[in-house]
Amino acid sequence: MSKLRDAVNKVDLKRFRFWFQLAAFVLFVYGGYLAINLGNSLPMFSCGYIREGRAGVCYLLPLQHQLARPWGQLFGYAGIAVLTGFGIFALWFIVLNKGWCGFVCPLGTLQDWLTSLRQKLGIRQSGYTHEQFRKLTWIKYVLLALLLLIPLGIGGGLWSHEVGAPFCQICPGRMVLPLFVGDFSQWTIDFSSPGKIVLTALGMGITGLFIVGAFVKKRFFCFFCPMSALHYLLSKPALLRLRKDGSKCTRCGDCYTACDMEIREIADDVTRKEIMTDDCTLCLKCVAACPEKGALKVDFANITFFESTEEGFIKRMNKGIRK
C-alpha cells in the first residue's frame, strides 16, 4: 500500500494529464459515434453543437433553454424538469469538483494543447498583473448572472427568443469544438435577426480572442468561464478536494509559478485549509510542483491519494532539467 502511495506521489503528472485529457477529449468529442450518451447535464463544455460526435451535453445549453420557458410553466410543472436537470448536474459535479476543468473539459484541453504548441515554438507566456487579475476575476460571475437572467427575461416576455441560449452564442466552444468532427457550419454570422447578428458576431470575436488568448496565456478562457463560477458556488460538498497545510508551507511560490490560473493564494495563504479558489481548475500542477511533504494534498472523500513530497518534486524537476 505504501509502495503504491509512493508511486502515485512520484507520478509524472504532466504525462498523466496529457493522456487522461486526450482520452477524455476523444470520449466527449467522438464518443457519440459509439452511441455513448452521458446525458444533458455534464459539468463541462462537452458541446451540444458537436451534433453526432458528442457523448453528452454541457449543462449550460439545456439550462438556458429550460429557463427560457414561459414563467407559468417554469414555476409550475416544468420546474420539476429544471430541478432534475440541476440535480443530475450537481451529482456529476460533486464527484470531480473542478477536476472537470483540469482533466475533462474539451475546451480546457484544447487550451493546454495551444500552450504546448507555444512552448514548442519557444514563445514565452504572458500573464496578468495582480491588479488586472483582481478586476478580471469577476467577469465569470457577470457572465453566469447574464446567462441565467437573459433566458428568464425571455420566459417573462421581456425580450424575444432571438437571444435564446445567449451564452452558447458567444461561447468559443460552439465554434471551435465542432471543427473536430469536420463541422464548419457554426462559423457564420446569423443574419436572421438583429439579436442574433449581435450575438453571433460577438461569438466570432470571442472565438478569435480565445485562440489568440489561449496561445499567449495559459488557460486564457477558464478565467472568464461561467461554468467555473457555477462550480465554485456548488463546491462545498464536492468529494475531490485540494487541501493545504499552512504550517508546512515555506511560501516558496513554486506552486504559484506552476499555476496556469495565476492563483496567488495557493502560495501565500497559510491559514486556509480548503485552498481551492474560484479560478482553480484542479489541474493539480501545484501539488506536483510543491517540494514540502504534505503541504498540498488531494483528497477524495477525505482520503488522501496524492500529496506533495520531496522525492516526487525532485524526480519531476530533474526530468525537466535533463530533457
Added chain:
Amino acid sequence: MSEIREVPLKPAFNQSRQAREAEVMLNHIVDDFIDNPAAMTYFYDLFRHAFIEGKALDRDGPGIGTTCIQVPEELIYAAGGTPVRLCNGAYHYDQVGADFMPAKSCSLVKATLGRLHSEKAVPDVGKLELIVNPTTCDQKKKAAQMMEGMGYQVYDLDLPSAKDNEAAREYWRRVVKQLAARLQKVTGKKLTRQRLREAMAKTSRAQAAFRTLHNFRRKAPSLILGKDVFLVTNAYFFDDIERWSAAVEALNAELAQREAEAFSAVQKKAPRIVFTGSPPIFPNIKLPLLIEEAGGVVVADETCSANRMLYDMTAVDEWLVSHMIESIADKYLKPCTCPIFTRNDDRIRRLLDLVATFNADGVVYQSFAGCQVYEMEQRSVAEALNKAGIPMLYIETDYSPDDMGQLSTRVEAFLESIKTRKRQARA
C-alpha cells in the same frame, strides 16, 4: 659563538594568526569528539588545506563573489563563472575589517571586508571578476562602496525589503534578469537554455544531497552532530559544487549505514537544539561547538550559512530561458527568511515547523552584536516560541573568543534546564 641563522622574511602561512585561529577551531571540531563520520575526512581536509595551509582552491571560469544567499548561483554557473560566497567567520579578519565599519557593527560584515582587504587571504579563491552584493542589511549595503574602494568591481543586487507584495516579486524578477545580462558581459558567455539547464542540474543535485542530509537529522538519537553539518554547508561557500555534492552523497551513504546499524552519535537524552539567527561561519563555529561539547546536539538550523542557503528548491513550469530565470528569482526571494524583510512570519513558522518535525527540545538564537535585524527580531521570535512552549536561549556574541567561558556556562545551564523539563514531563 652561535651561528647566525637566516630568518625567513615571511613566516610560513600556517604560522599566521588566521591559520592558527582556524587550526584551533578545526582541532576542536575534529579531536574533541569520537566517532566522527569517516566521510567527514573530505571536509576536514578541505578546511585544513584552505584555511590552515593557505592553499589556493582551483576554480573553473571567472570567480564571482557573493555576499549573501540571494545571488542566484545558477545564473553564475550558466554564464560560465564560479560563485564564491565571501561571508567570513574569522576573528582575525574581523579585526582587520574594524577599520572600515563603526565600532558597533556586525562581526560578519567586518570580517568579510577584512578578508577582502587582506593580501593572501584565506580561503584563497583566486581573482574575483565581480562581487554581487545583495542589498540586504544596511551594513552590507554600505559595504559595497568600501569594496569598490579596495579595487573590486561591485554589483548592487537590489533585493526588495517587503517580499510579501506582488510588485516586489515582479521587480525582483527584473533585477535578476539584469544581473543575468551583467554576468554574461563579465564572462563573455551567452546564457542559453542548455547552459541554464546544466547549471540548474548542478544546484539541484547539491540541494537534493543537502535535503537528504537534512532528513537524516530528524532521527533520534542523532546520527550526526551539528558541528559537522555546519562544516559541510560552510564548505559550499567555496568548494567545487560537483565535488561537494559527491562528498555529501558519500556522507549520506555513511549515515544510511549508521541508521541501519542503529548507531547513535550522542547520548539518548541529549537535548535536541534548533539553531537560528546569525550564521556560524568557519572558523566561528563557537556556539554550535559549545552546545555539543556540553552534551546537546544541533539537529537543525535556520541560518543563512546552512539551511536557508540550500533548502528551498526551484520549480519551473515552462523550460524557456526567461521563465527559468523568473522561477529561479522567485526561489531566492519568496521563501527567504532573512530578517531584513519587513515581516518575519515566515521565519517564525519555519522555526516552529523545524522544532516540531525534528523533535527538538529548544532553540538557541545567536545574534552577532551589531547585527540589528537579528537583535530586533529576537523579541517576536521569543514570544512565538514561548507561546508554543519551546524554550529559547538568546545569545549575543561576536567573533572574539573572549566570551567562550561565559557562554559555555549559559549553554550548560540551558541544556540542564531542558533536561529537567523533560524529566518532569516524564514524571
